[in-house]
Amino acid sequence: MFYCGKFQFDLSRPLVMGIVNVTPDSFSDGGHHSSTASAIDHAQQLIADGADILDIGGESTRPGAATVSTQEELDRVLPVIEGLHDISVPISIDTWKPKVMRAALTAGASMVNDINALQEEGALEMVAASGAAVCLMHKQGVPQTMQQQPQYQDVVAEVSAFLRERIAAAEAAGIARESMVIDPGFGFGKTLAHNLALLRNLDAFCALGVPVLAGLSRKSMLGAIIGRDVGERMAASVAAAMLAVQRGAAIVRAHDVRETVDALKIMNALNPKTAVDRSIEDAGK
Numbered sequence: 001m002f003y004c005g006k007f008q009f010d011l012s013r014p015l016v017m018g019i020v021n022v023t024p025d026s027f028s029d030g031g032h033h034s035s036t037a038s039a040i041d042h043a044q045q046l047i048a049d050g051a052d053i054l055d056i057g058g059e060s061t062r063p064g065a066a067t068v069s070t071q072e073e074l075d076r077v078l079p080v081i082e083g084l085h086d087i088s089v090p091i092s093i094d095t096w097k098p099k100v101m102r103a104a105l106t107a108g109a110s111m112v113n114d115i116n117a118l119q120e121e122g123a124l125e126m127v128a129a130s131g132a133a134v135c136l137m138h139k140q141g142v143p144q145t146m147q148q149q150p151q152y153q154d155v156v157a158e159v160s161a162f163l164r165e166r167i168a169a170a171e172a173a174g175i176a177r178e179s180m181v182i183d184p185g186f187g188f189g190k191t192l193a194h195n196l197a198l199l200r201n202l203d204a205f206c207a208l209g210v211p212v213l214a215g216l217s218r219k220s221m222l223g224a225i226i227g228r229d230v231g232e233r234m235a236a237s238v239a240a241a242m243l244a245v246q247r248g249a250a251i252v253r254a255h256d257v258r259e260t261v262d263a264l265k266i267m268n269a270l271n272p273k274t275a276v277d278r279s280i281e282d283a284g285k
Helices: 036-048 070-083 098-107 123-130 155-173 192-200 220-226 234-246 257-270 275-283
Strands: 002-004 007-009 015-021 053-057 091-094 111-114 133-137 180-183 213-215 251-254
Touching: 002 133, 015 036, 015 257, 036 053, 036 070, 053 070, 053 111, 070 091, 070 098, 091 098, 098 111, 098 123, 123 155, 133 155, 155 180, 155 192, 180 213, 192 220, 192 234, 213 234, 220 234, 234 251, 234 257, 251 257
Parallel strands: 015 053, 015 251, 053 091, 091 111, 111 133, 133 180, 213 251
Antiparallel strands: 002 007
């Protein structure tokens, strides 16, 4: 069971987290939904397309991205969260800043998606006190320089060790394991070889005892493999999401929600004892 504020998921099927970038410079859709009205419309469309969670961000963390001030980030995300107060799915705030986390959770968010794994001063305590869910992500370096020369002796072992330590820190701060998710951080201080090793061995992260989130949608690692620009990576993104789920991911973060949801419905129908199988068994009684 995964507890996300007032929402609960039994994880009998993979969840799809839809991406809402309220930014002018995100790597894939920067500027497309930078106004409040456009972001709200996009979020509602993602829900209609089948998103289980919405991930709203006001600062790009693509390689080389510049940081924005706390106030600017708040000005971008809070009106969107407030405008979605009555939606039927939980909202995740994609930020590493404790002040933004606090304001977003007060405005109605149920989850924090933190590329810094709650390492900023006060972040652990603030999330623990809120009762919100959290996604703890691994990255090497900072977005401005993280892709220049990432190096590991054993990327799977090192990322696993980091996430194990952050799980322990979160639990010690009072965050329930049932409200935690971990993310190996594809593309955050990793080469293509590192990213492929993480995806190939994703089940190693499942062994840490909390759900795994895979964020592969439209990323440069896919472009490096298929040789297509960011706007032409939908098929590769859906394929990567399915491969991640096959290797144990409980949540996939996606730009192309409808297509990802449809593909995972087919996969889920083939898995034993899914909701589809149970409904067929019940119908035969």
